[in-house]
Amino acid sequence: MVEKEMQELLWRYPERFLNEPLQRxxxxxxxxxxxxxxxxxxxxxxxxxxxxxRGKLPRGAIDQLLDYFGMMKRKFPGxxxxxxxxxxxxPPERQLACENRDIxxxxxxxxxxxxxAAEVGYTFGSESKVAxxxxxxxxxxxxPDALNRRETANWSYSRAAQSLSDVxxxxxxxDEEGNRFFAALFEAQKGASSQTNITWNHQSGFSMQFYFRRxxxxxxxxxxxxxxxxxxxxxxxxxxxxxxxxxAGVPEAFVDEFxxxxxxxxxxxxxxxxxSIPIAALQSQETARIIETIFEFAIKSSxx
Numbered sequence: 001m002v003e004k005e006m007q008e009l010l011w012r013y014p015e016r017f018l019n020e021p022l023q024r025x026x027x028x029x030x031x032x033x034x035x036x037x038x039x040x041x042x043x044x045x046x047x048x049x050x051x052x053x054r055g056k057l058p059r060g061a062i063d064q065l066l067d068y069f070g071m072m073k074r075k076f077p078g079x080x081x082x083x084x085x086x087x088x089x090x091p092p093e094r095q096l097a098c099e100n101r102d103i104x105x106x107x108x109x110x111x112x113x114x115x116x117a118a119e120v121g122y123t124f125g126s127e128s129k130v131a132x133x134x135x136x137x138x139x140x141x142x143x144p145d146a147l148n149r150r151e152t153a154n155w156s157y158s159r160a161a162q163s164l165s166d167v168x169x170x171x172x173x174x175d176e177e178g179n180r181f182f183a184a185l186f187e188a189q190k191g192a193s194s195q196t197n198i199t200w201n202h203q204s205g206f207s208m209q210f211y212f213r214r215x216x217x218x219x220x221x222x223x224x225x226x227x228x229x230x231x232x233x234x235x236x237x238x239x240x241x242x243x244x245x246x247x248a249g250v251p252e253a254f255v256d257e258f259x260x261x262x263x264x265x266x267x268x269x270x271x272x273x274x275x276s277i278p279i280a281a282l283q284s285q286e287t288a289r290i291i292e293t294i295f296e297f298a299i300k301s302s303x304x
Contacts, residue, residue: 002126003054006113009122010052010086011038015247016116017086017108022048036068046080047072057087057094057105065103120248121199121209121217166200173204173225178236178279181287182223188291195298204228210301215249220258220301221294236279238290243273250301258297265289 014022022040025047038050049068051061065083072081084104095105117124167186171179189196189208197209197217205224209217222239240262242255259275262268266286268275277290 001054001110001113001124003052005122005124005126006054006086007037007052009113009116010050012122013116013120013248014040016119017112018106036071039072042082044080046082047076048082048084050084050086053085053087054110055087056089056091057085059094061085061087062094062097062101062103066101118199119207119244120219121197121207166206170200170206170223170225173227173229174236175226177282178226181279181282182225184287185223185291185294188295192295192298195302196295204234210250210298212250212301213303218248218250219244220250220298235276237269237276238279239270239274239276241274254297254301261293261297262290265293 010017011024011027014020014024021043023042025039025041027038036049037052040048040050042048049065049072051065051068053061062085065085069081069083072079082104083102084106085098086106086108088108088110090098090105090107098105116122171182174182186198189198195211197211199207199209203224204227205222207219208221208223210220211217219241222241224234224237224239226233226236228234240259242250242259245255246252259268259272262277263275266277266282269278270276282290
């Protein structure tokens, strides 16, 4: 993981790191004094400049932010401006220095960045066998066509569905009905690998992301077997984390259309934000239509 990748994750998913709703304002605003990493606008209309540092917060970050404060006040004199620094580790002395200058400190561990990355299906290009800059990595992870087959040949996308060990482990924790349903789903996913990706770091199940032209991959389907990794019984099902999808930038119109198409086939369980389909007692015709609908919308998503 490099600093640029931390910035990109925070830019795309600020609410997952900061627990507050923020609107993206502008990224990497430049002037003679430097370039501010991330600028958001909060719900009160204030601009929030965030400087992101990997590892321990360096001493110079405080002076950088103070320069950026002056830069933003010159560019937007009518806007209130707040400052924040994000680092994996913030020494107490530097936290006190920040607080004395009205700079908010957020210590966010590398593990947290990795957990969010696994949840949303983000791959750290800096850790692949063929290293690419984050911009190129995002382009390749967010394109249905093969950007460069030599580069993507080593692309794991956080342990993708083509890993037989992950598929076999998952299916071994399904009952007979689940095995039949999910085996068919995984087989169908092979034919839609340009529009979908599956990651295996979601609790005891998997997360399937659809590709959207404007936002890249976003989580749309979660799957759970009959037993978790500790062998305890859980509800075997498909979840549709529409709350996560919308927060990731998926259009609500797409979510509504997709949900309506699925619920016309079989009744949903749960609420509208995260409905689910129990796998038990699905008829073979229902299984086929559900899987067909999922990948029909996966193809639609790439045009949105």
